[in-house]
Amino acid sequence: MTENNPFFQPFRTPRQTYPFSEIKNHHYEEAVLAGIKEEEQEIARIIDNPDAPTFQNTILALQKTGKTIERATNALFNLLSAETSDELQEIAMKVSPLLTEHRNNIALNEKLFRRVAHVYAEKAQLQLTAEEEKLLTDLYENFVLQGVNLPADKKEQLRKISTELSTLTLQFSENLLAENNKFELWLTEEELCGLPASLIDTAREAAQEKGKTGYLITLQAPSYQPFMKYSELRPLREQLYMAYNTQCTHDDAYNNTAIVSRIVNLKREWAQLLGFEDYVQYKLKRRMLSTKEEVFALYDDLIKAYMPAAQKEMEELFGFVRRVEGESFHVQPWDLAYYAEKLRKEKYDYDSELLRPYFELSKVIDGVFGLATRLYGIQFRPNEVYDTYHTDVKTYDIYDEDGTFLAVLYADFHPRAGKRSGAWMTNYKEQWIEDNGENSRPHVSIVMNFSKPTGTKPSLLTFGEVTTFLHEFGHALHQVFANTRFSAMSGTNVYWDFVELPSQFMENFAYEKAFLHTFARHYETGELLPEALIEKVIAAQNFHVAIACIRQIELGTLDMAWYTQKTPFCGDIETFEKDSVRHLKLLPSIPKTCMSVQFSHIMAGGYSAGYYSYKWDEVLDADAFAAFKEAGVFDREVAHSFREHVLSKGGTEHPMTLYLRFRKKAPTIQALLERNGLHKISR
Numbered sequence: 001m002t003e004n005n006p007f008f009q010p011f012r013t014p015r016q017t018y019p020f021s022e023i024k025n026h027h028y029e030e031a032v033l034a035g036i037k038e039e040e041q042e043i044a045r046i047i048d049n050p051d052a053p054t055f056q057n058t059i060l061a062l063q064k065t066g067k068t069i070e071r072a073t074n075a076l077f078n079l080l081s082a083e084t085s086d087e088l089q090e091i092a093m094k095v096s097p098l099l100t101e102h103r104n105n106i107a108l109n110e111k112l113f114r115r116v117a118h119v120y121a122e123k124a125q126l127q128l129t130a131e132e133e134k135l136l137t138d139l140y141e142n143f144v145l146q147g148v149n150l151p152a153d154k155k156e157q158l159r160k161i162s163t164e165l166s167t168l169t170l171q172f173s174e175n176l177l178a179e180n181n182k183f184e185l186w187l188t189e190e191e192l193c194g195l196p197a198s199l200i201d202t203a204r205e206a207a208q209e210k211g212k213t214g215y216l217i218t219l220q221a222p223s224y225q226p227f228m229k230y231s232e233l234r235p236l237r238e239q240l241y242m243a244y245n246t247q248c249t250h251d252d253a254y255n256n257t258a259i260v261s262r263i264v265n266l267k268r269e270w271a272q273l274l275g276f277e278d279y280v281q282y283k284l285k286r287r288m289l290s291t292k293e294e295v296f297a298l299y300d301d302l303i304k305a306y307m308p309a310a311q312k313e314m315e316e317l318f319g320f321v322r323r324v325e326g327e328s329f330h331v332q333p334w335d336l337a338y339y340a341e342k343l344r345k346e347k348y349d350y351d352s353e354l355l356r357p358y359f360e361l362s363k364v365i366d367g368v369f370g371l372a373t374r375l376y377g378i379q380f381r382p383n384e385v386y387d388t389y390h391t392d393v394k395t396y397d398i399y400d401e402d403g404t405f406l407a408v409l410y411a412d413f414h415p416r417a418g419k420r421s422g423a424w425m426t427n428y429k430e431q432w433i434e435d436n437g438e439n440s441r442p443h444v445s446i447v448m449n450f451s452k453p454t455g456t457k458p459s460l461l462t463f464g465e466v467t468t469f470l471h472e473f474g475h476a477l478h479q480v481f482a483n484t485r486f487s488a489m490s491g492t493n494v495y496w497d498f499v500e501l502p503s504q505f506m507e508n509f510a511y512e513k514a515f516l517h518t519f520a521r522h523y524e525t526g527e528l529l530p531e532a533l534i535e536k537v538i539a540a541q542n543f544h545v546a547i548a549c550i551r552q553i554e555l556g557t558l559d560m561a562w563y564t565q566k567t568p569f570c571g572d573i574e575t576f577e578k579d580s581v582r583h584l585k586l587l588p589s590i591p592k593t594c595m596s597v598q599f600s601h602i603m604a605g606g607y608s609a610g611y612y613s614y615k616w617d618e619v620l621d622a623d624a625f626a627a628f629k630e631a632g633v634f635d636r637e638v639a640h641s642f643r644e645h646v647l648s649k650g651g652t653e654h655p656m657t658l659y660l661r662f663r664k665k666a667p668t669i670q671a672l673l674e675r676n677g678l679h680k681i682s683r
Contacts, residue, residue, distance in 0.1 A: 007031035007072045013387065015408055017443055018075055018428055020389040025087050028076045032095045035068035036102045042066070043106060046115065053115035055126055059136055062116075063486055073099065078426050080173075082447050083389050083418045089174050093167065100166040104159045107146035116140055131652045135486050138651075145285065147274055154273050161266050161273075168259050168266070169604040175254040176598050177420050179247045182254075185217040185240055194232035196353045199223070201454040219244050220415045221422070222451040226462070228337040230353075241334035245593035249574075256597035257573045263603055264562050264569050272566075279563040283609035288497045288616065288655055295560065295612045299553055301669055302615060303584075305678050306553075309546035314586050317343055333587050344543050350536040352463055359466055360523040361413060361450065361459035367519025368473050371509060374518075375639040377401030378480070380409070392416070398480055407431075407480040410445035413459070414452045422600075423448040423468050425475035425503075430487035442491065444479045446472040458523055463537065467510045474506030475499075481647040489651040496610045498655035500617035501624065502647060508625040511541050512633050542677045547586060549676075552615055554584040558595065559602045559611035573597065620659065622672035627663060 005027045006019050013019050042065040049057055080092055106112065119126075120140040123133060147158045186207070192200055192215060202223065203215035210216060217223050217240065224244060231237050248256035271282035280292050289295050320343045321331050331339065345351050369380040379399045386395040386408065396409040410428070415421070429443040448468060453459040461469070478499075479491035492499050509515045513534050520529035561580035569576070574594045582589075601607035624642065631638045645662040660666065 005030050005034075007068055007075075008034065011071075014383075014385050015441075015443070016429070017386045017408055018389075020075075020387045022387075023075060025085075025091060028072055028088075028091050029095055031068055031072035032076075032098060035066065035070075035072060036098065038068050039066040039102070040105075043109065043112060047109070047111045053118040055119055055128065055132065055136065058115045058119055059132075059139060062139070063135075063488065069099070069102075074428050078428065078445065079389055080170075081420050081424070081426075082412060082445075083416075084177070084420075085418060089170075092170055096166040096170055097163050100163045101159065104146075104162055107143060108148050108155050108158070110148060113143045113148045116143060131485055131489065134652055135489065138488070141286070145274065145282075150273065157273055158270065161270050165263065165266050165270075168263050172256055172259050172263070172604045173420065173600060175248050175256050175259070176600060176604075179250075179254045179598075180219045180421055181417055183219050183243050183247075185236070185243070186212075187215040187217060187236075191215075191233060191236060194230045196226060196230055196356075198353065198356055198451065198457070198460060199226045199230065201457060202451060205452070205454050219247070219421070221449050222415060222465075225337070225464075228334065229341045231338070234335070234338075237334040237338060238332070242590070242593070245333075245590070245595070248597040249592065249594050256603075257594075260573055260596050260603060261569055264565060267563065267608060268565050268568075278566050280560060280609040283496075283563070287495050287610070289612070292560065292564065295556075298612065298616060298619075298669075299556065302549060302553055305669070305673055306546040306549040306676075309678060310550045310586060313544050313547050320346070331587065333590060336587065340544060344540055348536045348540040348543070350533060350540070354533065355463045355529070355537070356460045357522050357524070358520040358529040359461040359463070360521075361453075361461060363519045363521060363523070364461055364466055364469060365411070367515070368469055370518055371515055372473075372477060374634050375636070376477075376481075376643055377636075378406060383408075386410075390416075405441055407441050408443040409476065409480070410443070412445065412447045413450045415449040419447070419449065420600075421449055423472050425472045425479070425492075427479060427491070430493075431479070431482035431484065431490045432487040433485045439483070442479050442482060444476045446476050448472060460523065463510070467507050470506040470510055471503045474503035477506075478502040478647055478650075481643050482650055483648040484650045484652050491650050494651040495655050496606060497613040497616050498620075498659075500613055501620045501659075504614075504617050504621035505624050505642075508621065508628075509633070511538055513538070514633065545676045546678075549615075550584055550586060554581045555595070555599070556611040556615060557581050557584060558599070559607065559609065562596070562602065563609040619669055619672050620667050622675045623667040624659075624663065625675075626671045 004022075006022050007027055008031065010016055011019055042061075046058060046061050046065075051057055076088070076092060076095075080088060116136075116139055120136055123136055128136065147155055150158065187203065192203075195203075200215065203217055206216040206218065206223070207214045217227050219240075224240065227240055228237055231240075248254055267279040271277075271279040274282060276282040276285075280295075284290050284292065284295070289298065317336075317339060318331060321329055321335070321339050324339070324342070341352065372378050373380070378401065381397045381399065383395055383397045388395060388410065390412065392412055392414050394411045394413075396411070398406040398409055400406050408429075412419075424447050426445050426447065427442060428445060429440075431442040432440050434440055446469075448465075450461055450465050450469075451459055475492060482491035484490045487493075513531070516529055516534055521527060522529075558577060558581050561576070573596055574592070577594060577596050578589045596603070602609075602611055607613065624646075627642075628635060628638050641662050646658050649658050656666075
């Protein structure tokens with residue numbers, strides 16, 4: 001152990017932010033090992049307390065354990081996604097089984113559980129606040145759902161399962177990142193036909209970063225997506241599509257097929273050991289939609305409303321392609337984005353690339369932050385005093401309307417080799433209230449993979465990237481406004497099928513003219529985004545919305561198919577996947593492509609048996625935004641209610657209770673259908 005390990009005491013930095021430049025790789029393992037011993041001693045003191053179990057000496061005492069582990073693992077696992085390295089991955093693979101064993105030792109500790117159960121049995125006489133009662137109930141149920149009441153042999157099985165899962169999910173993610181990074185499509189001048197100048201600039205600079213001339217296309221979103229949308233060279237679109245959709249299927253070290261089978265079987269075993277018929281039933285035990293029948297009913301309603309519309313959208317696209325390419329042309333998946341963009345341009349008379357010059361990143365930041373100021377009165381102040389893990393990362397202080405400090409915000413916008421694809425929000429510190437009443441504020445991070453600046457142009461975003469920014473910023477606000485006593489209930493610590501409401505809600509503003517006019521100016525001329533172009537964006541808002549919905553249902557159905565398995569899976573991954581979603585396919589499946597082996601959300605993330613949450617929360621966000629539309633999209637009174645009843649309360653109450661307090665009525669699918677321009681349906 002080294003005495004100067006930063007994790008061994010609270011950080012002596014501004015607002016106790018992470019001193020990233022002081023943290024060396026060997027500090028992580030040291031802190032985890034020391035932290036495990038420290039928390040073991042803290043748990044032992046709770047168990048050995050001769051006094052009768054109380055809320056204070058057992059439940060509250062448990063909330064204060066494990067601070068060294070928390071400091072170390074927050075940094076380690078966040079950096080594994082945002083700024084990883086081979087050494088960091090090796091450390092994570094080494095300590096993950098140790099952490100899993102330690103957590104199992106706590107979750108399966110019968111003596112500790114007896115103290116918790118004693119307090120739980122007396123909760124009616126304890127005069128607890130609603131938040132205290134929810135904490136106690138959640139803690140008690142967590143012990144039960146982790147298997148504390150099982151006999152010794154089954155507990156040992158659970159230990160082995162959770163340890164193996166922790167290793168497998170890490171390996172899954174590392175394989176996918178390596179596969180994503182290793183692919184390179186090199187283009188010549190002659191192969192740039194159709195590509196927008198923004199992508200050409202990005203591809204040229206990507207090549208230069210490799211020390212080469214030419215143009216480099218990768219599987220990262222800012223490269224892959226516009227190439228598929230604009231490249232006129234169909235064989236290259238096919239090559240890129242196949243590279244993307246066959247990731248982790250090849251006969252090499254990065255193949256995830258065996259890992260998927262094992263993850264699925266282990267999660268089924270886990271659920272069945274606890275008395276559930278499958279993993280879905282286990283996971284839905286604490287969800288807004290609490291049974292698989294409710295999930296399938298949601299999907300049935302959506303399919304009934306959207307499948308006919310999706311088929312009409314595809315028929316229109318096929319007709320357009322036949323008109324352009326001839327009757328013998330057969331549309332393949334690598335053609336979809338390309339011809340859809342051409343059809344969109346014909347129907348609505350605008351090319352989405354026309355928007356990019358109006359979405360210069362610094363102006364988008366001003367616009368998104370300004371939206372939060374307009375709705376909630378909060379202020380954002382850049383503060384470079386904070387240490388960061390990469391020079392790309394920007395840092396801000398956020399203050400409430402009355403000047404009260406709310407949060408530290410880290411913003412990491414651009415792709416690089418050590419960062420996984422996609423976009424996400426995470427925390428380096430939760431919010432909670434100390435015993436002395438001090439409100440300890442959160443440190444929040446939004447991480448994205450936006451188009452990078454080039455030698456001649458600043459970072460210019462697509463409209464989709466602006467929407468992604470709003471989405472992740474919505475998650476961030478859920479954390480920023482957190483105002484709960486316990487960190488375990490703070491911010492996004494809510495039921496999994498409620499967590500996307502704040503993020504998807506924010507996406508609605510992307511189509512509001514009054515919002516776009518606050519920041520969208522041409523990066524060279526300063527010209528405001530033309531009204532006529534905004535009208536075209538709004539008119540095209542629902543272009544292929546039904547196709548997109550069916551695609552989401554397809555992914556959610558695949559998730560449900562994997563986790564409703566009741567017997568060991570030993571079949572072919574690709575065959576199972578294609579059979580599970582065949583009824584939802586709008587184009588023929590392509591042999592050798594496979595989503596499951598790269599579906600991080602359900603294999604390595606928190607969305608296993610819960611991917612339906614995106615569509616359920618879309619129902620909620622459409623209904624919630626309808627309240628803003630009724631009062632005015634910037635209405636401060638409605639915004640205050642949304643903040644007070646939803647954003648600040650975290651998991652202190654059942655999410656439907658919180659939502660009803662805000663909306664005053666139950667959500668239905670109708671607001672979503674209305675937003676998407678579809679007719680009402682009846683059950």
